[in-house]
Amino acid sequence: MIANTPRFLDQGEATLVVEFGDSVDPEINAKVLFLDVELNSKKVSGLQETTPSYRSLLICYEPLELKRALLIEIIEEILSKLNNFPPMLSGRVWTIPCCYDGSFAEDLTEAAQALSLPKEDISRLHTQPSYRVYMYGFAPGWCYLGGLPQALSLPRRLTPRSPTPNGAIMIGGGLSLIGTHPMPTGWYVIGRTPERLFSINRDPPFLLSPGDTVLFEKITLARFFDLERRVMNGEIIAKMADSQ
Amino acid sequence: MNAELLIHAAGPCVTLQDKGRYGYRRYGVTPAGPMDYQAFAAATRAVNASVAIEISLGGATLSCIGAPLAAAIVGGHFDCRLDGKKLPSACRFPLTPESLLTIRAGESGAWCYFAVDAHLESTKILGSYASHTRSGIGLRSFTAGDRLLITPLLTPPIEYERIEAQWLSENKTPIRIMLGPQQDYFSPQSLQQFLTMQWRVGAHSDRMAYTLEGEPLTHLRGHDLISDGATMGAIQIPGSGLPFVLMADCQPTGGYPKIATIIGADLGRFAQYRPGDSLRFELVTLEQAINARYLLREALSAGASFTRQDTKFSDLGLLSHNLIGGVISASDEPDQPK
Numbered sequence: 001m002i003a004n005t006p007r008f009l010d011q012g013e014a015t016l017v018v019e020f021g022d023s024v025d026p027e028i029n030a031k032v033l034f035l036d037v038e039l040n041s042k043k044v045s046g047l048q049e050t051t052p053s054y055r056s057l058l059i060c061y062e063p064l065e066l067k068r069a070l071l072i073e074i075i076e077e078i079l080s081k082l083n084n085f086p087p088m089l090s091g092r093v094w095t096i097p098c099c100y101d102g103s104f105a106e107d108l109t110e111a112a113q114a115l116s117l118p119k120e121d122i123s124r125l126h127t128q129p130s131y132r133v134y135m136y137g138f139a140p141g142w143c144y145l146g147g148l149p150q151a152l153s154l155p156r157r158l159t160p161r162s163p164t165p166n167g168a169i170m171i172g173g174g175l176s177l178i179g180t181h182p183m184p185t186g187w188y189v190i191g192r193t194p195e196r197l198f199s200i201n202r203d204p205p206f207l208l209s210p211g212d213t214v215l216f217e218k219i220t221l222a223r224f225f226d227l228e229r230r231v232m233n234g235e236i237i238a239k240m241a242d243s244q
Numbered sequence: 245m246n247a248e249l250l251i252h253a254a255g256p257c258v259t260l261q262d263k264g265r266y267g268y269r270r271y272g273v274t275p276a277g278p279m280d281y282q283a284f285a286a287a288t289r290a291v292n293a294s295v296a297i298e299i300s301l302g303g304a305t306l307s308c309i310g311a312p313l314a315a316a317i318v319g320g321h322f323d324c325r326l327d328g329k330k331l332p333s334a335c336r337f338p339l340t341p342e343s344l345l346t347i348r349a350g351e352s353g354a355w356c357y358f359a360v361d362a363h364l365e366s367t368k369i370l371g372s373y374a375s376h377t378r379s380g381i382g383l384r385s386f387t388a389g390d391r392l393l394i395t396p397l398l399t400p401p402i403e404y405e406r407i408e409a410q411w412l413s414e415n416k417t418p419i420r421i422m423l424g425p426q427q428d429y430f431s432p433q434s435l436q437q438f439l440t441m442q443w444r445v446g447a448h449s450d451r452m453a454y455t456l457e458g459e460p461l462t463h464l465r466g467h468d469l470i471s472d473g474a475t476m477g478a479i480q481i482p483g484s485g486l487p488f489v490l491m492a493d494c495q496p497t498g499g500y501p502k503i504a505t506i507i508g509a510d511l512g513r514f515a516q517y518r519p520g521d522s523l524r525f526e527l528v529t530l531e532q533a534i535n536a537r538y539l540l541r542e543a544l545s546a547g548a549s550f551t552r553q554d555t556k557f558s559d560l561g562l563l564s565h566n567l568i569g570g571v572i573s574a575s576d577e578p579d580q581p582k
Contacts, residue, residue, distance in 0.1 A: 009425035012505035013533035017425045051269040051473040058473025063534050136272035137497035139379045181379050206271045
């Protein structure tokens, strides 16, 4: 059951975790993101930083300025506006080009075998749904996407693979992931995007926000290199639209 | 006028740190920042700096080029020598271009901070100079031959001064923790074991996490958690049952149950433990943790005291008898000086 009354858990005296459930679920995540947006719009004195994740919101605050009881009061007031409906998110819809060509899909053969699917089916299935940006984590700009088709759901590797390149599109643990900084992971690389989700010299440095929607558009190798050149020149090539 | 800091030698994980990179956890960015904030604060405040070089057990050798600087070293009991002459483990001193400063692991402590009265001629990334080497944000770890361009603030010449600050007191009392946020993943017996056992800091400890060795804990309902936000001080229990404590370079999210969290006032003291050191935990309430936080803030705003020494610190044995005495005003930003 998903309650509007979350659990308030302390992670030390300066961090409050507001937990809405214990599963990866769009409705639970919507509540996390609703609270995140509303709380940050209030400019509460002593509130330092919030980190949304699948099912909870981490709130860093200065307890010598902001009393825990007052913080909870503010949160409960925000949540009283939720009623019983999952909140609508005003996230943006992004179309992100992805090349599933063999040279960019190091783990495609292995993933296809593990899923008992023909290799060609993977890109077809991966481009079908609209994904939801649940959270960032792991490393700067690493974006976790919910909505992966069941047919592509496979557990992560037990032993991490070699570092993934910037822009790697991965699947694992029932989710999809877009990588940035090269890191060793247990995820399977099935393609690559020329877009950069994180670029220090760009404003904004981070492209997607939790709550946004992502669609993947299959592109050829030639198109990839063309778009990559434009990205190198500072252009944002992912297409963006408002969801409502 | 420009000057440079020259790194002659550096062990692994000698990095540039400021207070940390806050506000970007939501994008997967680790705050980084100093392992021991209290030692960092003592070193940087002594010379009105905002950044320090954090030196690991591997040590470092440095000098300055182009201009004399006011320098400070603070953190644990490192073996710090200026042209071979031993310095106290927390002090402020003039660093002239012909001098060589050597910092090595001493009798205790794991992190030492070196700061100078200068602006760093470098670019902030997402509002901070802090190095997070795993994600490639900020400068990489220093290696021999590295140079840091700086602009000296031209502090009036300083003496050789010992730094004493109440917030640097190194007691070996248990490290205070609060339970949670996921203590309900453990049985009462496991919680009891966690609280009463003597733990040993493991060899695989670094800026990301400290591992703890002892009797493994058992989970009540598995060790897989849906990843959620994590902060420095959180104590995670993975499948092995042996705790690891998240430190300054930890990822912003984690997927193991967090049995407890070290309170803010004890984080620096915990960071100074070395692999092989033993420790115990002590459970405190939220109110006690907040009170400890308040006392630390008060101590920090009261500032450090600086005790002048006669000339160079010629001999450590003589040091304690060498004091001229008299407390010199603390330079303390942004808190009020004494």
